Amino acid sequence: MPDASISHAGPMPREAGILAFLNLCGSFYPADAVNASIEQQRQWYDALCAQFDRPLPAGMATQDAVVGAVPIRRYRPLEVATETVLLYLHGGGYVVGSLDSHHAICAELSAFCRAELVSVDYRLAPEHVWPAQSDDAFAVLSDLVGTGRPVVLIGDSAGGNLAAGLALRANAAGLAGIRGQALIYPALGGDLTSGSYREMAEAPGLSTADVGYYRDILQAPDGDAIAFPLLAETVAGLPPAFISVAHFDPLRDDGRRYAARLAEAGVEVWFREEPQMVHAWLRARHMSEGAAQGFQALCLAVARFAGTP
Template identity: 65%
Template sequence: MTTKPPFPTEPGILAFHRRCEDFYPADAVDASIQQQRAWYDALCAEFDAPSPEGLTREDQLVAERIPVRRYRPAEIATQTRIFYIHGGGFVVGSLQSHDAICAEIAHVARAELVSVDYRLAPEHVWPAAFEDCFEVLQWLLADGRPLVVVGDSAGGNLAAGLALKARTEGLAGIVGQVLIYPGLGGDLVSGSYVEMAQAPGLSTADVAYYRDILKAPAENAVAHPLKAADLSGLPPAYITSAHFDPLRDDAALYAQRLAAAGIEVTYRNEPQMIHAWLRARHRSEGAREGFAHLCCGIGRLVGTSWLPLRLAD
């Protein structure tokens, strides 16, 4: 007997999910990698938003091989920068797929933001993506300016891993970590992985597929931050999750463990949201509210004030 997947009731997020299915079918993981990337790029373009007035972009290479994009909003109110790491299951995603999201975060936070185009699987398995991100992290911290590391989904995994690695290496300068519906290596046969196994937007089978294709060592704490034995000494965190998401408990458990280790942490679960709700911020009231809270959390970490009206600028 099959059961119906759990669905939210908010009309905006349901419409967002239906539109996503037009571009990226539920069985997309069975398609070729090239097809998956084409679908994902088309989906992302559908939800793009106009660039904030006065914001500039600059593309460059780090270490002559890693593409990054620098966003400078019209108003910069802090020396602290944001390092954004995109999601996509380590398989899809690029500088362009998250361009509008990065631009809006930089604008609202009034902070310079740098995003990274790390190597993707299956062409480049673990630890290629992490190594690219860590190299960019070192490059950003080299001038002594503080940094907040932000990532969504697979990017949230990388952001958490970077904070752990930086602590181990004695690399100073990360003043905050922001994890947006991150995959942190939780048990696939318990909790939200069971309750939300067939959730819209991302299934537990999808998570297993992405883990298999990445080939990260199962007990490696940098690859699976929930495996870390000690979370003390990490930077303050803002962590957000979606209720209708198999990854939900990864975020909640990590937040609990950070707090138990004495780390300042804010955790927010979006009750009507599904995985990837960040992209629905202009189509769903719940996603808009979640994005407002996210920007407020980032603003606190970078040291800028934040006003809700800025989202409508």
């Protein structure tokens, strides 16, 4: 889901760094952004992402390419210590986001893990509705696995949804080679009426009404477990998972519930709930202590999946 602005209508964190982050976001991306045109939403989001852009780590090489018809960006750090490839799926509510929106995040992950990373520029709604997004990501995943190199799936928010769905889809198709899945505040198909959807309905950064908007615009059919992984009949046999959620986020309980299901099915899972974080805290990793700790935990988990020595 997109990074939105600060709102004082709902529960609020206390950490100074994350409050400063929310105020900065609010100057670029209004709380009622979903009421604007798609073109306007994308302009606001691009400006917000540019505000949080950072120089790439020393020695980081990038290359834009195409897999089939899907644009991608490859990241290669100065030192590569594993054959495993990191596959990144960006957030943005399926409506906004691009290869540029998560550029620095991808580069820093790649550098920390000393692993090549591929970011996917999947098609966006409403121009392209479900399952275009999953199909694009699956095409890139299939291409990577076809080279014989292991893959770690990573995604934040809507990208976390796509990553979880890809793990399910690959498992059903017998596609081997996925070493792990890292899901950051993922949208997994909760009921929108209970738990954190009710408790955090007006949380800063993302509201429950926003989640409903993005679901509607995606047009995934009810009961589709790839679009709504919490509906999967079984999660047995999935790759190990790292799931991180923000306490002040309506999506929080999606991650809680999915982690519990994975554990019950015998899947190795690490779960973190960031107590002072809000949705989209990844962007705050250089201005919030809690976000920095959360990003460090994500990097360590991905490096472990990738087998970085």
